[in-house]
Amino acid sequence: MFYKNKMTLITDLTTSCSPTWCPGCGDFAIWAAFKNAAVAQDWNNLNTVLTAGIGCHGHLLNYVKIASVEGLHGRAIPLATGIKMANSRLNVFVFTGDGDSLAEGGNHFINACRRNHDITVILHDNAIYALTTGQTSPRSPHGFKSKSTPSGNIDEPISPVSLAIASGATFVAREYASHIPQLSELIVKANDHKGIAIIDVLQPCVSFSDLYTHDFYQQNTYYLSKDYDATNQTKAFEKSLEWGEKQIPLGIFYQVEKPSYEDQIIQIAQRPLVDKPPTKKDLSEIFKKYS
């Protein structure tokens, strides 16, 4: 991984809070991967903002000393896009979950993808609602037994990778949380990408699900081959539908260069909106149109 400089140290990112995640939770690995990427890329309080929705993932903001916004369940994406439009110079990260962005915030997920806002979305995908102690999520498979589906889940799951590709996202990838170095590298690539980057991060829920365990992911994931063409949207979509024994692809499914949403706003072509304080405007020209 490319280290920009040593301005930001890992200790600079340390806060006074200790994680409250369950031992073995994938969130620890995502946290570590993000901090490593932040140190490598010198993401700090001068250039970066973090946002999160509600779920176990959201606690992460308490453990990284970079200015952040803990929003509402499902609403981290519109918050983040508002921040990005106002200050396009910031690296804007969204930490979200499968319940957060595929159920409650599904509409925002789809629309942010099609608009290609220049933000990075890290989707903590544990296929269950954990913070509310174990109900079925939009990622839980058909037949999945949980507190909300004691006789088995009737709903079919949805893949955030397929949804993102179909919605027009320009960078769509998947990793397994415990591949920490690879995930760090992917987060850096996602942030470097101009436009929206979606990373589906597979992680087990050690307390409420014995379906998608660390063992499961270690045995059933594989990396997309070196000759895989990530610029073909149709092929990428087809690949994204793959899921099963030894059949879970990891890596960048899809990446294309397109102008980001923010690149196309004339008002911020020269400098971010917030570089200047609000100023009182003279309306005398407009008033003439009303007389």
Added chain:
Amino acid sequence: MENQDIFRLSIGGQAGQGIKATGLLLAKIATRLGKHVYTYSEFPSLIKGGHNLIQVSISKEQVFAPSKSTDFWITLDQNTLNVHLAEFQDSCSIIFDEEKNYDFTRINKKANLFPIPLSKLSKDAGGSQIMSNTVALGVAIALLGADLQIFKDLLLDEFGSKGEETVKVNQLAAQNGYTYALEHFAEKKKNILFKEDVVEQKIVVNANDAVALGAIAAGLQFAAIYPMSPISNILHILASNQEKFGFIYKQPEDEIAAINMAIGASLAGARSMTATSGGGFGLMVEGLGLAAMTETPIVVIDGMRPGPATGLPTWSGQGDLRFVLHAHQGDFPRIVLAAGDPLEAFYLTMQAFNLADKYQTPVIVLIDKNICEHDQSMPFFDTANYAIDQGKFTTEKEAEFERYKLSADGISLRSIPGSGNFFIANSYEHATIGYDSEEIKDINSQMSKRMTKLVTCAANEDTSPKLYGPQNADVTIVSWGSNKGSILQALKDFPNVNYLHLTWMSPFPDKAVRAVLEKCKYIINLECNYSAVLAGLIKEKTGIEITDNFLKYDGRPFFPEEINEKLKSVLQK
């Protein structure tokens, strides 16, 4: 009205016939002649077909409200005659297309009929059927004694950007109507639209215009607004002016995204707003609490329309007051203002941005359809006395930054991501830096800090209501929002009646309201809702119970005539 000479002209036709645009042309002609105007329109939630009406009231003095009857009609469809039968004034004039076989038999009043070949004159000018309205307006201004040139000049100003040909065709259509009228009905010409001795330059605006212009003037930097009647014109004005003034307007996927985007932009340091109607506000409710909990400034406009669910999209109501006062779970401070006319909408919107910044909490501005879409003439808005106040705010790196630091006035220093300052803008209850906290001392101190801001606001701002009319009166009307216009219009006939107009709903000016109301001989509370919500609020805040509640909830505004009758019946008791 008995004490004011008001001339009323109505144009009725189908949606898509340019009814409202024609009415606005007349309003501007009258304004350029030094008159005051008020326009009132009625239309269903349709784009084509259906019935549209605009009434333009013209007077030498300021006009505040519509009237129940009309002196002069341009009828472009049979429905105008059917729907508005009761509004045809005795000896009124009616312009209509002689080629159409309208049935006038149901009008049992004396009427001056002006059959005009509108379609033919329109085609002669090289225009389409839709330009019949321009021909008809040419006829009307001829019959009312106005100068054609002033109409032609206006058409140039209005259509100049659409090219020379468009201007030429419109001017010819106007001229054809004007000439035809003078050739055939010269003896019926009246001297109504004459130029006043003093002509002050005025604007013709509604509250949607006023909110958008007020926001721009106040330094708006970001707006996310999902379209909804009756406030969509706010976003149209913002969208078309964003590049000129350097702010961003974004159309979001829904109202939830609208308020969250605006909060995000505000957190990043941009002056931000959103706008909606009651149904959209319902979706924004969770965002309102987020702004309050994270102490993020945000201005939210609620343009009220009647009814729950989809209700009556194109009609007016005042049912949202309690909704915006209480929306969201838990306790948090909010500032709620209500505008009574476009002028108030302009100044309250400007003020709302400063209040949001100073008190770092949501500010809701209520307007209602009755002012959102009814244009009035008024002097150019004056922004000379306005200064942007961002309150306690820094973009500089602070030595020991605590975003939610406790303070006597409840307000802490606000900063932005990228400034070097670390903080968590946290929707969870939090300690001073923003970390999650469930400690009793943090819960209590942060709640108390937030709520103290409202006390600080009440102490620092002038929240008092305005009393119109004599200090002492036999009857006092108390009301809010767009009822102001019809009340002030009605008051012209009652020197012994005054009006208490409230613009601050939270923090509520309890002492000032009690001081006025406890001295009143007789109080009428007037509102456009079923439950008399303001009367309830007054009782809650002042202990004063108002028993005479004059209410209307049919989507139509109060007409001055109705208030007039009500006052007469009360005064006769």
